Amino acid sequence: MKANTRIHLMRAMCALLAALGCSTLLGDVITLAQARASGDVTVAPNGDIFLGDFGSPALANGTTVVKVLPDGTTSLFAQGLSRALEGNDVDALGNLIQVGFGSNTVFSIDPAGNATVIANLDGPVGIVVDEGNQIFVTMCRADAIARIDPGGVVTQIASGGGLDCPNGIDVGHDGAFYVVNNINGGMYRVGRDGVVSFFATIPGGGNGHVVYVNGFYYVAGRLAHRIYQVDTAGNVTPYAGTGVDGNTDGPNLQATISRPNGIGASPDGRYLYVIGGSNFSAPTLPVRRIDLPFDEFEINAGLSGAWGNSGTPGQGLFLDVVPDSQLLWMSWFTYGPAPDGAIARVASPFNEWWVALGPYSGASAEMTLIEATGGVFNDTVDVTEQNVGSFTITFSSCTEAEMNYNFDGGPSGVIALERLSPDELCAVLIE
Incomplete structure (x- = not known):
């Protein structure tokens, strides 16, 4: 039985049996x-x-x-x-x-x-x-x-x-x-x-x-x-x-x-x-x-793919779920501030790219955001990696999620996410 169906049945039962303590x-x-x-x-x-x-x-x-x-x-x-x-x-x-x-x-x-x-x-x-x-x-x-x-x-x-x-x-x-x-x-x-x-x-x-x-x-x-x-x-x-x-x-x-x-x-x-x-x-x-009644949706391999927010085009996340080790890998491509009205474009200093890897449980994964610096395009030069903040992603369904980000000494907030790549597996796995 799907998790969503369990929640709806529970609410229906409570509507019928509230007088008997279904609360x-x-x-x-x-x-x-x-x-x-x-x-x-x-x-x-x-x-x-x-x-x-x-x-x-x-x-x-x-x-x-x-x-x-x-x-x-x-x-x-x-x-x-x-x-x-x-x-x-x-x-x-x-x-x-x-x-x-x-x-x-x-x-x-x-x-x-x-x-x-x-x-x-x-x-x-x-x-x-x-x-x-x-x-x-x-x-x-x-x-x-x-x-x-x-x-x-x-x-x-x-x-x-x-x-x-x-x-x-x-x-x-x-x-x-x-x-x-x-x-x-x-x-x-x-x-x-x-x-x-x-x-x-x-x-x-x-x-x-x-x-x-x-x-x-x-x-x-x-x-x-x-x-x-x-x-x-x-x-x-x-x-x-x-x-x-x-x-x-x-x-x-x-x-x-x-x-x-x-x-x-x-x-x-x-x-x-x-x-x-x-x-x-x-x-x-x-x-x-x-x-609150909490949807028991659980992360599964079918969530791997591209995610983003339709209100902020040209940026988003790629996710890869590794069920055997209960890990979620994420790469987040977005834009930093472009000074003097310059336009951010590929390979410009205004692009931002962070990665994260962390364990997941239930519907959520908590990870550390990592920034790599010092790299050169198509070059073998070593890069420096440093932790720059924390990142939590919580899924409510196969097509919707919410990410909470908190940069050390910088901004924090919440972004609503939707699946951008087709869902060919997730819906099958939660049956």
Whole structure:
């Protein structure tokens, strides 16, 4: 039986048997840590979890960002920001882009925790950084969405059409934005052309943020005390929480979740991380980790071949899977910066080529990126090899994957990959 089929059957069983405790098949809700945070959650490509604090007006707090490691270790990441921190995301350079609702500001926070204001907007709340490193922000007071270009230029791209204090935002299955209203239960699709259309109704109202992962949207139902799962057709299903205010751990549909607001997902698609709470004046609030149904796709020899991203032509990867030794070999051809407007071409100094070899397990492989320098075209001169970073690739199917890269002292980010060469073996091997 295919792994995808097993997952779909499991979800169907849970829909029929939820009252009998089938939530244990979907996983558990646990308290991972305690932190002074109630705004939004984002997870960096390396798994670090960043929490913005909305705070309490009575205490004049909500000016800090907390970092939580996957094992629950908590530390202060940034402080002295404006009050009422909400949405956040990580850009291609590894900076945390953080919204300050209380001061109508958007910050860029470098890996050392130093913050710089990059824009001023009317009631910013939710935020997402797309693959082009453009920042998109929902504006509650303006009932609109704005784009911040890498150069800092702000452009309003959508307004009205049902947007009513838009809160959470993420890029969805079709490349459009999916936005959750705070004032009512509306969830809307916003195309890149700015056209707003109704998508779903989330029960309870007063909803928080949204994240798209593993083919589903997960919405923080703040006043409903639940996390909702929404499929790509707009069908809404309770995924975690009983609807009762509380913070009791347990199976997804038996645990209680107090006013969830922020929500993010781990890079491997295994967990949701949720923050919120009824008492914003509390010294700390629980950080909840919720298991996700995880596709059991496994790497096989049929994945060997050419991979790339259709949005970045002329570059990509060649992969070779070696099942006998459980190793994956990769060569990555791309371009570096070309100075003075020069055009990168074959055998020019602006081409970049890295290789990697590492073990794989399940659907993922973790490798060290290696750069070779000093070579001469068609010459036997020795080259120098050095480690320049890390590389993880995770496959969701025979034709789709996601790569996380992290260069030492340089950029990090995520690139969606698709198979470029024909699949003649992979689909057969997973039968």
